[in-house]
Amino acid sequence: MADDVVVVCRQLSRIYDDDGVPVNALDGVDFDVTRGDFVSLAGPSGSGKSTLLNLIGGLDEPTSGNVVVDGTNLADLDQSQRSDLRLNKIGFVFQSYNLIPVLTARENVEFIMQLQGVHAAERHRRAIDMLSSLGIGDLGDRRPGELSGGQQQRVAVARAIVTHPVLLLADEPSANLDSKTTEGLLDLLRTINREHGVTIITATHDPMVMSYARRRVHLKDGRIESDERAGALTV
Amino acid sequence: MKMPLILLLQLGWRNLWRQRRRNFMLLAAILVAVGGVVLINSLIRGFQYDMMEDAVENLTGHVKVLAPGYRDDPSIVQGFELADGWQPSVPTAELEGWTRRVRVPAVVMSERETRGLNLVGIDPADERDLSFLGTVAMSGERLRDADDSHIVLGRELLTQLDTKVGRRVVVITQGADGLNREAGFRVIGAFDAEGTALEKAFAFTGRTALQRLLDTDAVTEISVRLTDDAHSAEASAELARELPSLQVMDWRQLEPLAAAMFEYSDAAIFVWFLIVMIALAFGLVNTLITAVMERVREFGMLRAIGMRPGQIVLQVLVESTLVMLLGLGGGVVLGMGLVAYFADGIDLSAWAQGVEMAGLRSVLVPRLMAEDVVLVTTLSLVLGLLGSAYPAWRAVSVKPLDALRRGT
Ligand SMILES: Nc1ncnc2c1ncn2[C@@H]1O[C@H](COP(=O)(O)OP(=O)(O)OP(=O)(O)O)[C@@H](O)[C@H]1O
Ligand SMILES: [Mg+2]
Numbered sequence: 001m002a003d004d005v006v007v008v009c010r011q012l013s014r015i016y017d018d019d020g021v022p023v024n025a026l027d028g029v030d031f032d033v034t035r036g037d038f039v040s041l042a043g044p045s046g047s048g049k050s051t052l053l054n055l056i057g058g059l060d061e062p063t064s065g066n067v068v069v070d071g072t073n074l075a076d077l078d079q080s081q082r083s084d085l086r087l088n089k090i091g092f093v094f095q096s097y098n099l100i101p102v103l104t105a106r107e108n109v110e111f112i113m114q115l116q117g118v119h120a121a122e123r124h125r126r127a128i129d130m131l132s133s134l135g136i137g138d139l140g141d142r143r144p145g146e147l148s149g150g151q152q153q154r155v156a157v158a159r160a161i162v163t164h165p166v167l168l169l170a171d172e173p174s175a176n177l178d179s180k181t182t183e184g185l186l187d188l189l190r191t192i193n194r195e196h197g198v199t200i201i202t203a204t205h206d207p208m209v210m211s212y213a214r215r216r217v218h219l220k221d222g223r224i225e226s227d228e229r230a231g232a233l234t235v
Numbered sequence: 236m237k238m239p240l241i242l243l244l245q246l247g248w249r250n251l252w253r254q255r256r257r258n259f260m261l262l263a264a265i266l267v268a269v270g271g272v273v274l275i276n277s278l279i280r281g282f283q284y285d286m287m288e289d290a291v292e293n294l295t296g297h298v299k300v301l302a303p304g305y306r307d308d309p310s311i312v313q314g315f316e317l318a319d320g321w322q323p324s325v326p327t328a329e330l331e332g333w334t335r336r337v338r339v340p341a342v343v344m345s346e347r348e349t350r351g352l353n354l355v356g357i358d359p360a361d362e363r364d365l366s367f368l369g370t371v372a373m374s375g376e377r378l379r380d381a382d383d384s385h386i387v388l389g390r391e392l393l394t395q396l397d398t399k400v401g402r403r404v405v406v407i408t409q410g411a412d413g414l415n416r417e418a419g420f421r422v423i424g425a426f427d428a429e430g431t432a433l434e435k436a437f438a439f440t441g442r443t444a445l446q447r448l449l450d451t452d453a454v455t456e457i458s459v460r461l462t463d464d465a466h467s468a469e470a471s472a473e474l475a476r477e478l479p480s481l482q483v484m485d486w487r488q489l490e491p492l493a494a495a496m497f498e499y500s501d502a503a504i505f506v507w508f509l510i511v512m513i514a515l516a517f518g519l520v521n522t523l524i525t526a527v528m529e530r531v532r533e534f535g536m537l538r539a540i541g542m543r544p545g546q547i548v549l550q551v552l553v554e555s556t557l558v559m560l561l562g563l564g565g566g567v568v569l570g571m572g573l574v575a576y577f578a579d580g581i582d583l584s585a586w587a588q589g590v591e592m593a594g595l596r597s598v599l600v601p602r603l604m605a606e607d608v609v610l611v612t613t614l615s616l617v618l619g620l621l622g623s624a625y626p627a628w629r630a631v632s633v634k635p636l637d638a639l640r641r642g643t
Pocket of ligand 2: 049050051171203
């Protein structure tokens with residue numbers, strides 16, 4: 001059922017130019033993600049995980065091939081339309097530097113809603129609710145510099161999902177976190193995935209992250225090497 | 236989707252404080268530059284208007300009426316008579332004052348020396364608001380009225396004639412009939428003008444006294460002073476209509492050098508301003524580029540979470556506009572403060588000799604003009620916005636993921 005496929009990638013290639021040497025970061029990848037899935041992209045460094053996430057998020061353009069997100073072919077969109085697509089449908093969580101340094105945690109969570117034009121009172125309420133449901137309700141008035149790495153990641157997740165995106169893309173979300181904090185973050189992602197039905201795709205080296213995913217895709221040299229459901233590990 | 240301006244301003248304001256040190260430097264640079272430009276501009280303006288006033292006060296007035304042949308043959312033969320009770324038809328609100336004069340070439344002799352000059356018959360009461368005679372420093376006495384048959388000479392001329400206030404001099408000049416008149420005058424006063432040129436060029440006596448000597452009822456000039464130079468053209472036209480057989484000239488025609496200097500000052504103000512502002516714009520661009528490049532990851536992140544490229548450009552522009560507005564506001568206040576501080580004038584008397592030789596005043600009083608301040612602020616804003624456009628474009632020309640890759 002096409003309706004249940006959130007991401008469709010067809011023959012996706014991305015060739016970077018590294019000082020005149022072409023680098024095949026992605027090499028003809030076919031990759032679909034069904035709605036409500038939790039996918040982890042694994043693979044050695046340089047295998048193309050980030051490249052794939054960036055292409056799905058419309059941050060980069062494929063050398064050839066197609067990306068369709070929630071029924072929209074990204075090739076049909078210009079820069080601003082892609083910005084709007086990200087604003088309304090895609091949440092991003094990066095390894096670091098996720099937050100606007102001059103805004104408090106709550107203001108960071110409100111920021112996207114502000115761009116969307118959500119009314120002040122509502123946006124305020126939603127931000128506070130979201131922060132407290134992620135267990136950081138008391139940190140709303142702190143700026144990113146006054147938060148730990150794990151707390152910052154939680155705020156980033158809060159911001160990414162407060163607008164109920166279709167898709168959450170997380171590139172090495174746990175890279176700067178210790179294992180205990182990582183576990184907390186993963187519990188959070190799992191809850192979001194199950195209770196809010198947000199589709200999650202995450203790129204990671206971290207076995208713990210992979211263990212939380214329902215589907216594990218292994219990349220090597222820009223190709224999909226294996227793609228397996230991890231039914232036994234999830235409920 | 237429009238980005239709320241409040242959000243932009245809020246972000247801009249906080250980012251200002253984030254890069255406190257650099258923005259403070261930038262602010263200080265704008266402050267000093269704008270303050271300096273405002274002060275220097277008003278000094279140039281002061282100089283410019285002093286020059287115009289000197290030209291006007293130099294027995295010229297804003298507008299002068301002469302017989303057509305007087306400029307070629309400046310003698311009483313080229314005089315004209317005015318009807319009793321004649322008044323210039325200039326609106327009284329625009330009229331500072333007017334007078335009629337008899338101005339003829341004459342030779343003045345003391346016991347030792349002889350000098351040529353212009354002998355001017357004046358109405359002392361009229362001259363008070365009209366020419367330099369109203370304010371000039373005097374030793375001895377001033378002329379009492381138009382009937383006063385004493386003579387007032389310049390201080391420099393007294394020295395050259397080797398005579399003193401209280402002594403007599405002999406004046407030879409041509410009467411209305413073409414024959415020479417010779418008469419003795421007692422020197423009752425000596426005037427000390429800003430330059431020595433005036434002191435050597437003019438001697439004054441009462442108008443009717445001089446008319447009696449020359450055997451005439453005619454005068455050689457009407458001089459009109461207006462409340463503002465802006466009325467000059469209109470007043471000239473009015474006078475020309477009223478006195479069709481006479482020649483009407485404004486101070487720009489009578490004092491072409493001063494008029495040229497006046498025009499030149501306008502250009503000087505503009506050029507000086509542009510030089511400072513362009514230098515400042517380079518500094519601004521440089522600072523902004525550094526600031527933008529440091530925040531390239533932040534801009535990448537902002538784009539990743541859905542901010543449009545145009546909104547990011549706008550954000551950079553808002554931030555630089557904030558710095559500029561603060562700097563401009565502060566700079567204008569600083570400049571006005573400096574102008575107020577120097578309101579009594581800057582004393583140039585240390586170089587007074589050179590200054591006097593150039594015929595300039597020894598105290599330079601700044602003159603703050605609203606139009607100059609408006610020009611400085613609007614042009615700075617325009618230049619600043621143009622200067623920020625490039626850094627703003629740089630902020631979005633980096634692809635978001637390249638930006639995010641940096642430093643990871
Ligand atoms: N902007 C770029 N310019 C040049 N080469 C690039 C660029 N981005 C990625 N690459 C190259 O493309 C290949 C894939 O990179 P990518 O970042 O997708 O790998 P990754 O799987 O995310 O690696 P890691 O686990 O280290 O994050 C690598 O060889 C990388 O050097
Ligand atoms: Mg990567």
